[in-house]
Amino acid sequence: MDDDFVYDQKWALNYEEFVRLHGKTAEVLDTVNFLERYSSGRNALELGIGDGRVAVPLSERGVRVEGIDNSDSMLQVLAERTDMVKAWKGDIADFRSEQRYRLVYCVYNTFKVLFTREAQLACFRSVAEVLDDQGSLVLELDVPALEGFVNGQKITTLFVDHENTILNAHVHDPLNQNLVSSLLWFSGTSVRRLPHRARYVYHQELDTMAELVGLKLVERWGDWAGGAFTEGSKRHISVYSRTSLLSGTFSSADLR
CATH class of the missing domain: 3.40.50.150 (Vaccinia Virus protein VP39)
Incomplete structure (x- = not known):
């Protein structure tokens, strides 16, 4: 790592x-x-x-x-x-x-x-x-769930309730099986950005x-x-x- x-x-x-x-x-x-x-x-x-x-x-x-x-x-x-x-x-x-x-x-x-x-x-x-x-x-x-990418990018919804909305924004590199992503967590008036990356x-x-x-x-x-x-x-x-x-x-x- x-x-x-x-x-x-x-x-x-x-x-x-x-x-x-x-x-x-x-x-x-x-x-x-x-x-x-x-x-x-x-x-x-x-x-x-x-x-x-x-x-x-x-x-x-x-x-x-x-x-x-x-x-x-x-x-x-x-x-x-x-x-x-x-x-x-x-x-x-x-x-x-x-x-x-x-x-x-x-x-x-x-x-x-x-x-x-x-x-x-x-x-x-x-x-x-x-x-x-x-x-x-x-x-x-x-x-691996790779459907839905457009020009190597997509946004998915991970969770929604009356207090939280959690989205994941991905950039896909298919040659190396890599995803570089930002988790965007909206809660009330705050926004948290949590970066992550993975090789599927x-x-x-x-x-x-x-x-x-x-x-x-x-x-x-x-x-x-x-x-x-x-x-x-x-x-x-x-x-x-x-x-x-x-x-x-x-x-x-x-x-x-």
Whole structure:
């Protein structure tokens, strides 16, 4: 992750409210239930841990959770929230640890913040080095939604209620699969501008990256509750491991 682009104090101050409005707070229980199974109650590493939205409740289940983030502001929010989770500043594209983890996970499109294919592949390599022999990598990513661009630009509406209007203005670079965006948040008489950028990636490309570092797809779901991944899915939860782990895979009923 480039040092000149981090989710700075503006994001840290607004992140909790943003994820609540975007529906992510409501699904934390399903997320934690899913991740707890793959951690086998042992330890986990979160890439892009942020304010601990997922890491804190997972740690409360008895999982030893650690995390990496490149934002001092986000790490400060996490430190003020709990002392149960060990987190450090670092680059999720290139990290090392003497510890070996049963689970490494990266949620809510954080993987796409890695702005080049090389950085995304480097992240897979780093993960492969820190997973234990039975470990799993879990990624949550949106399915790229590229319709509606005109001359490489479009504006989408993320949320509207009687107090808030949240828009996203995008510029698309199809050659590099990049989106450079500004989130515009209107609330009362105030306007907040939160910049972000991403390299979108299709699930087939993810599977190829995993294979290049010795991991392979075990399962793919349409949501944290174990819904099927179909051609109409807007996101996926993908699970990779060193082995097929046939005895350790779960049905959708197990995830409820």
